[in-house]
Amino acid sequence: xxxxxxxxLLQSHNLRKTGCRQGILDILGQSGExxxxxxxxxxxxxxxxxxxxxxxFKTLLENHIIHKIIIDNQLIKYALNPDSEIExxxxxxxxxxxxxxxxxxxxxxxxxxxPRGFKAAExxxxxxxxxxxxxxx
Amino acid sequence: xxxxxxxxLLQSHNLRKTGCRQGILDILGQSGExxxxxxxxxxxxxxxxxxxxxxxFKTLLENHIIHKIIIDNQLIKYALNPDSEIExxxxxxxxxxxxxxxxxxxxxxxxxxxPRGFKAAExxxxxxxxxxxxxxx
DNA sequence: TTTATTTTTGCAACATAGTTGCAAAAAATT
DNA sequence: AATTTTTTGCAACTATGTTGCAAAAATAAA
Numbered sequence: 001x002x003x004x005x006x007x008x009l010l011q012s013h014n015l016r017k018t019g020c021r022q023g024i025l026d027i028l029g030q031s032g033e034x035x036x037x038x039x040x041x042x043x044x045x046x047x048x049x050x051x052x053x054x055x056x057f058k059t060l061l062e063n064h065i066i067h068k069i070i071i072d073n074q075l076i077k078y079a080l081n082p083d084s085e086i087e088x089x090x091x092x093x094x095x096x097x098x099x100x101x102x103x104x105x106x107x108x109x110x111x112x113x114x115p116r117g118f119k120a121a122e123x124x125x126x127x128x129x130x131x132x133x134x135x136x137x
Numbered sequence: 138x139x140x141x142x143x144x145x146l147l148q149s150h151n152l153r154k155t156g157c158r159q160g161i162l163d164i165l166g167q168s169g170e171x172x173x174x175x176x177x178x179x180x181x182x183x184x185x186x187x188x189x190x191x192x193x194f195k196t197l198l199e200n201h202i203i204h205k206i207i208i209d210n211q212l213i214k215y216a217l218n219p220d221s222e223i224e225x226x227x228x229x230x231x232x233x234x235x236x237x238x239x240x241x242x243x244x245x246x247x248x249x250x251x252p253r254g255f256k257a258a259e260x261x262x263x264x265x266x267x268x269x270x271x272x273x274x
Numbered sequence: 275t276t277t278a279t280t281t282t283t284g285c286a287a288c289a290t291a292g293t294t295g296c297a298a299a300a301a302a303t304t
Numbered sequence: 305a306a307t308t309t310t311t312t313g314c315a316a317c318t319a320t321g322t323t324g325c326a327a328a329a330a331t332a333a334a
Contacts, residue, residue, distance in 0.1 A: 016330055018282065037320095049284045054321060056282095070207050093255060104251060112228060112262065114241060117269025121233065124263045125249065132254025153301055155311065174291095186313045191292060193311095276334085283328065291320070299312065304305100 013063045020048045020056045034101040095131035150200045157185045157193045171238040232268035
């Protein structure tokens with residue numbers, strides 16, 4: 001396990017290669033979608049302590065290796081941040097049927113008129129609806 | 138206290154006029170901005186039980202009388218939903234300095250390209266930056 | 275490759291957020 | 305004023321998240 005992208009990611013951020021970090025990054029790397037803490041935890045067979053999990057998420061978030069998306073009712077999901085970039089305009093799509101959450105690669109134009117004096121730094125967009133699979137049914 | 142908009146709102150939704158509901162609506166009506174549960178609770182002098190508070194928020198949310206905005210790290214705020222409308226495109230501005238959250242009245246054009254097969258129902262936008270007051274400093 | 279240093283882990287204890295069942299209290303109805 | 309319906313407050317509970325600290329693991333140094 002874990003001799004691929006996970007280790008390189010950790011190394012490039014000067015983070016130690018611990019089991020929990022590698023595990024989370026492996027899981028997120030394999031799955032193309034955002035996952036909840038519990039989904040990740042299960043796939044790791046509950047191998048790690050709750051505390052370690054939270055601390056690991058915190059570290060990965062601080063290093064912009066993953067990001068955290070919160071939808072509506074506290075549904076929190078995590079996803080790999082491809083190039084550990086600090087993104088300013090992120091679009092997420094949340095399927096109300098299958099509850100899948102995917103990151104939408106840009107190519108969207110946006111123009112939000114803010115009141116005088118307001119300055120935007122980041123914009124977070126969550127589009128809710130039905131995904132391709134669920135639309136076909 | 139409470140013989141104005143709060144009561145009318147409740148009445149039009151067939152909800153009983155209880156102290157907690159009137160209180161929350163009064164507070165949100167007076168303040169032009171979104172407030173956290175605790176901010177509201179304090180202004181009401183901790184007059185109500187925790188449980189009652191949660192249940193009241195739930196009721197008001199279900200009736201679209203208020204809405205709930207979650208920013209970043211679990212910061213949850215509530216705001217009056219002016220006409221109890223079920224809005225599809227809502228823009229919120231969150232000031233990173235003073236932590237104020239305001240609803241932006243539309244007049245923004247948006248065009249997000251979703252992948253083939255994806256259908257959007259609602260879009261939630263949170264713009265983060267500095268508000269007019271904080272920009273002047 | 276063994277030792278020393280630094281970081282991370284797991285545990286216990288705690289803090290906050292949110293929910294449920296149920297009897298008592300308050301609204302609305304008659 | 306009496307009855308019905310909804311809401312409240314309490315206790316108990318679950319989920320989520322944090323902190324301090326000794327033991328363990330990962331890296332660096334000898």
